[in-house]
Amino acid sequence: MNKNRILNEIGNRKPFAVPENYFEDFANQFEAQIAVKPVSPVKLLRPWMYMAAMFLGVFFMSRIVYTVYNDNKTADADNYELYVMSQVNDVENLEYFEDEVVETTNK
Numbered sequence: 328m329n330k331n332r333i334l335n336e337i338g339n340r341k342p343f344a345v346p347e348n349y350f351e352d353f354a355n356q357f358e359a360q361i362a363v364k365p366v367s368p369v370k371l372l373r374p375w376m377y378m379a380a381m382f383l384g385v386f387f388m389s390r391i392v393y394t395v396y397n398d399n400k401t402a403d404a405d406n407y408e409l410y411v412m413s414q415v416n417d418v419e420n421l422e423y424f425e426d427e428v429v430e431t432t433n434k
Contacts, residue, residue: 415423
């Protein structure tokens with residue numbers, strides 16, 4: 328029932344209309360929209376500059392991570408030696424260092 332009432336209100340008129348001279352001017356408007364426009368060199372180089380900046384950022388970040396990793400590895404070795412030495416009594420420490428001095432003088 329509701330559907331019939333809406334159809335009766337609309338009648339036979341067309342709900343869509345085409346602007347005046349649309350099809351006659353379509354080719355000219357289309358040509359104007361796709362015409363080659365000059366592009367500045369900055370716009371052409373901008374993506375390349377972004378990519379170069381990204382690669383430099385990745386390079387420097389990896390360099391920082393690598394340096395920190397190596398520093399930690401060296402610190403871990405030093406800490407291990409200090410830990411081992413702390414577990415040994417003083418007499419053994421003296422014997423260790425005396426043996427080391429003797430070995431270096433013999434070479």
